[in-house]
Amino acid sequence: MVEDDAKIAKVLLDYLSASGYQAVHIGDGLQALQRLKDETFDVVLLDRMLPGLDGVSLCQQLRGFSHVPVIMLTALVDESDRLDGLDAGADDYVCKPFSPREVMARVKAQLRRAGIHATTAMPTKLFEVNETNRSIAVKGQILNLTQVEFNIFAELIRHPSRVYTRQQLLDVARDDFRDSSDRTVDAHVKNIRKKIANFSECADCLQSVYGVGYRFELG
Structure with missing residues (x-):
């Protein structure tokens, strides 16, 4: 407020x-x-x-x-x-x-x-975030994510359409890479994109926002 x-x-x-x-x-x-x-x-x-x-x-x-x-x-x-x-x-x-x-x-x-x-944007059970075993599944298939990639991708999935700066995403995963620069986020997002590229429904769900960072968007 x-x-x-x-x-x-x-x-x-x-x-x-x-x-x-x-x-x-x-x-x-x-x-x-x-x-x-x-x-x-x-x-x-x-x-x-x-x-x-x-x-x-x-x-x-x-x-x-x-x-x-x-x-x-x-x-x-x-x-x-x-x-x-x-x-x-x-x-x-x-x-x-x-x-x-x-x-x-x-x-x-x-x-x-x-x-x-x-x-509406996220079809039922297309993405499932499991906090217990810290995994993300797409259409029931678990992605092979590092813990840093899980932290970043899970945060984005939880808040569809919300724009995150690189620094904010770095903060999400800070326990895993304390000394990295915010540009390190770009490399992790690139890796996540590769791992979901085989699923046509979500191949473009990680969107770059020019000059700011990234957002998760489906549909």
């Missing part, structure tokens, strides 16, 4: 917590942008009027490296203001004053849409 009004932030944080969500609150647009580059989130609640960087500009920059759902919160109610937010890449728009219960409903709707998208 990116919101500079402490009272509004407190109310929403309470509702998010009560609904079972783990929330992070940031009150500055520039700080939020950096946090969004460094970490992954499921939904962003984004105020329009912010110090450091306004919500519309933040959303525009966010869309350069992430498809995370964005719900814009604003006191500006003119149609042109709403259209500016949607044109910047926001998925939903809530005008202040709003009911916190309505915001929670919209959060759930965005998560539900993301879940539907993932299910």
Whole structure:
């Protein structure tokens, strides 16, 4: 949640917590942008009027490296203001004053849409991630992955369409190669691609995002 009004932030944080969500609150647009580059989130609640960087500009920059759902919160109610937010890449728009219960409903709707998208994109049992024996199977056939490759590929599969930087993927596997550079991720992704190349349904599922990193996408 990116919101500079402490009272509004407190109310929403309470509702998010009560609904079972783990929330992070940031009150500055520039700080939020950096946090969004460094970490992954499921939904962003984004105020329009912010110090450091306004919500519309933040959303525009966010869309350069992430498809995370964005719900814009604003006191500006003119149609042109709403259209500016949607044109910047926001998925939903809530005008202040709003009911916190309505915001929670919209959060759930965005998560539900993301879940539907993932299910549609990933045919049933095409990929199976087994955390117990740390293996990944494609159509029932276990891939011959190293532990580093498992760490990277499993993380991407768990969050379809989410864009990861090389550094984020390096962090996922850091226990296995602490001293490697982020470019080492390229070599591991290349190896994973070779190992899934025989499965036509997922041969192109590991997609490069120019200047950023990688994402897992099917369909």
